Amino acid sequence: MIPAHVPDEPPLTYADSFDVPVLFRNGPADKPRRQWRTAKHKPWAGSDGFPAADGWYAPTTTWREIIKAATEVGRDVTPHLQNQPQYAHGELVARVSPLYAYLGAHPVKPRHPVPGSKDRRLTLNPVYSHGTERSAKNAAAYRLGMTMTEWACRSLLGLGQTEHLELGGPIPALLNTFKNPKKKLPDLWGRHEAENLYWLIEAKGGNVGVGTLREGWAQLAAGSKILGSYAHRTVLVGASVRPGDDLFLTIDHNLHPGQPPLAPGGSDIDDEAAVGPGNLEDHLGDSDDALIGAARAQMLAYLTLRSASASQLRTVPVPADRASRHRRSGLTTPLEDDGLTLAMRAEARGAAPHTEQHVLRAGIRSMGLDDFLTCRIPGTEVHLGMSRKLFAVCERLHEEDLAIAQRTPGLRAEDQPAVVQELSDEAQEEQGLTQRRIFREQQEQARPRLRSLLRDAYERGATSDWSDLLRRPQEPELDLQGDESLLEAATPETYLAINRYGLPPVRA
Numbered sequence: 001m002i003p004a005h006v007p008d009e010p011p012l013t014y015a016d017s018f019d020v021p022v023l024f025r026n027g028p029a030d031k032p033r034r035q036w037r038t039a040k041h042k043p044w045a046g047s048d049g050f051p052a053a054d055g056w057y058a059p060t061t062t063w064r065e066i067i068k069a070a071t072e073v074g075r076d077v078t079p080h081l082q083n084q085p086q087y088a089h090g091e092l093v094a095r096v097s098p099l100y101a102y103l104g105a106h107p108v109k110p111r112h113p114v115p116g117s118k119d120r121r122l123t124l125n126p127v128y129s130h131g132t133e134r135s136a137k138n139a140a141a142y143r144l145g146m147t148m149t150e151w152a153c154r155s156l157l158g159l160g161q162t163e164h165l166e167l168g169g170p171i172p173a174l175l176n177t178f179k180n181p182k183k184k185l186p187d188l189w190g191r192h193e194a195e196n197l198y199w200l201i202e203a204k205g206g207n208v209g210v211g212t213l214r215e216g217w218a219q220l221a222a223g224s225k226i227l228g229s230y231a232h233r234t235v236l237v238g239a240s241v242r243p244g245d246d247l248f249l250t251i252d253h254n255l256h257p258g259q260p261p262l263a264p265g266g267s268d269i270d271d272e273a274a275v276g277p278g279n280l281e282d283h284l285g286d287s288d289d290a291l292i293g294a295a296r297a298q299m300l301a302y303l304t305l306r307s308a309s310a311s312q313l314r315t316v317p318v319p320a321d322r323a324s325r326h327r328r329s330g331l332t333t334p335l336e337d338d339g340l341t342l343a344m345r346a347e348a349r350g351a352a353p354h355t356e357q358h359v360l361r362a363g364i365r366s367m368g369l370d371d372f373l374t375c376r377i378p379g380t381e382v383h384l385g386m387s388r389k390l391f392a393v394c395e396r397l398h399e400e401d402l403a404i405a406q407r408t409p410g411l412r413a414e415d416q417p418a419v420v421q422e423l424s425d426e427a428q429e430e431q432g433l434t435q436r437r438i439f440r441e442q443q444e445q446a447r448p449r450l451r452s453l454l455r456d457a458y459e460r461g462a463t464s465d466w467s468d469l470l471r472r473p474q475e476p477e478l479d480l481q482g483d484e485s486l487l488e489a490a491t492p493e494t495y496l497a498i499n500r501y502g503l504p505p506v507r508a
Contacts, residue, residue: 016063016487016503018105018120021248022152024054028213028236028252036248040112046329048158048194050233050253058114063503064489065155065330066147067382068496070095071300073150073188075164078299079439080432082398082405088303093379098140099147100381102128104504108246122247122504129243137206145205146187148239152249153190154279155330159199161280161293162190165223166433167440170198170230171262175441177226186216186223186234191261198232198261200224208238213252224256231258264289264447279331281492282322284389284458288451291458295393298494301384302394306470308375313476315371315466316385317345317364322492332489332496344369349480361478371478372495373466381502383486385495391469392461393454400450404442 021036022044032039035056042051044059051057077091104125113119128137153159165185169178178185186202200223202216213236220234234254241247280287280294295302305313319325319340325333335341348364364371374385386394423431467475486497 016498016500017060017118018063018122019058019060019108019114019117020122020148021246022057022059022156023248023250024051024057025250025252026054026254028210028217028250030210031208031240032248032250034245036246037108038111041110041114043114043116044156046156049192050157050195058110058117059156060116060118061151061155061330062332062334062489064332064334064487064496064498066099066151067096067498068332068489069150069154070099070143070147071382071384071496072297073146073162075166076296076299076436076440078303079401079405079436081303082402085303086307088300088307089377089379092300092304092377092382092384095143095147096377096380096382098143100502100504102132102140103144103247105506106246107506120506122241123245124241124243125504141206143205144241145203145208145237145239148205148247148249149188149201149203149237152237152251153188153199153201153235157192158194159190159192161297162188162201165189165200167437169223169226171227172444174226178223183222183226184219185226186219189223192233195233196231196260197255198227198230199235200227200232201235201237203237203239205239207242208240208250213238213250217252220254224254227256229258230262231260232256264444279491281390281494284493288455289447291393291454292397292447292450294493295390295397295454298386298390298394299398301386301494302391302398304377304384305373305375305386305391306395306398310472310474310476312375312378313373313470314375314479315373315476316479316482316488316495317341317348317369317371318490318495319344320365320368320370325490325492332491335488335490345480345482352480357475357478360480361475364478371466372490373470373476374495374497381499383495383497387461387493388464388466388469389458389461390493392457392464395469396454396457397450400446400453401439401443404439404446408438408442 021041023032039056041056041058044057071092074095081088102124103122105120106123108119108121150162153162165178165188168175170189170191186200188201190199190201192199200220202219204212204216216236220236224232224234236252238250239247240250280290283290284294324340344367347367348369351363352360361371370387372385372387373391374383376383461469465475467473485499485501487500488497
């Protein structure tokens with residue numbers, strides 16, 4: 001029998017929240033010796049920028065935020081998928097699966113507890129610790145570093161959308177210099193609207209030591225030298241974890257004053273001024289460039305939705321009021337504790353038994369609900385989705401990208417002479433990089449014309465039926481019952497859900 005002194009209470013429900021120790025400092029130094037446990041951490045206040053003081057912090061986040069970062073960071077492979085959108089889900093699997101494969105969670109007792117913390121942190125699981133070969137560990141370290149860097153820069157620090165620096169960086173006049181394959185440059189760049197700065201970002205992951213950090217700092221210094229007189233911040237994120245230890249981040253940074261950032265080519269200054277910190281989706285109604293950026297960030301998800309079979313698709317109701325999901329802390333709003341969503345869904349369910357689907361779908365709009373298209377990413381426990389408006393914008397952007405691929409010589413593999421197919425791995429990588437850069441240059445040249453085209457698609461999408469957007473006779477199933485196994489989250493225009501039973505196990 002359970003001892004009598006144990007309270008007769010319901011068992012705790014395992015949520016997906018955990019703490020991530022973060023050390024801010026103004027340059028790479030020795031790896032801290034278990035200070036992620038012993039140091040006195042400060043609560044994270046969510047500043048949309050760098051904290052006022054360096055030191056240890058203990059922000060709390062969710063697995064959903066981490067997965068959101070994983071699906072959106074890294075090289076844009078969509079130029080290669082114009083004719084084969086069904087392969088888009090494979091890239092999403094590659095970005096997410098190492099996190100599920102090798103991370104777990106464990107309870108901790110910090111020496112100096114932080115109010116509101118979950119006292120649960122990420123760590124490596126026994127599969128990684130005891131059964132994973134070196135090459136797989138290196139690949140996992142890369143993915144971990146990129147994901148946690150994206151999470152830190154966007155969810156914690158309010159950076160806008162990140163882009164891979166390999167495509168040329170933020171300044172058109174410096175594109176050729178940034179493209180120099182002989183220079184070791186940082187991974188990512190972004191623009192921080194609240195700070196009015198470019199950010200150059202290098203990601204490191206795994207058992208990150210001071211040698212690795214100094215190598216990353218040198219890469220940032222090379223990028224900073226190219227960016228020169230433009231105001232920017234250099235950011236080095238080390239996502240460090242070893243078997244038996246907590247995952248923690250070191251964020252080394254430096255500020256370089258100078259000229260303010262340039263607006264994207266051909267943009268209107270008033271339009272750009274409307275783009276605020278963090279999430280481009282908060283500003284789609286005000287900024288055409290935010291609309292372009294948000295659509296590009298979601299192209300993998302769009303291609304996956306577009307190519308999914310009818311049986312894989314469903315739509316889920318969320319409040320149509322986007323302001324309810326604007327950035328507060330992190331990029332996503334969990335829905336299981338959102339009173340507005342729960343109440344409106346309950347009202348819709350009350351009408352469902354007596355109403356046909358097409359009438360019900362119109363009825364939920366009158367209640368103030370929208371329905372986002374979603375599907376599970378094959379091979380994962382992750383569900384991704386988006387609104388009609390964003391789907392319509394992605395559809396239009398995909399059509400324009402397909403036209404670029406068709407009219408630009410040398411972008412397709414079949415256009416390459418046979419001898420090219422026998423190049424070394426390094427030569428093929430360089431060739432692929434050249435193709436992506438050509439594609440991006442063509443995309444940027446089309447930006448002034450895209451603004452009106454995508455704005456029209458955005459407005460049209462608001463009143464379109466899913467059957468029209470999907471070009472199929474049947475509407476996807478409207479799911480009002482929900483799935484108790486899913487933990488859901490939403491942004492103004494996207495949806496993400498994970499299976500609560502597939503989360504990193506406690507005591508991994």
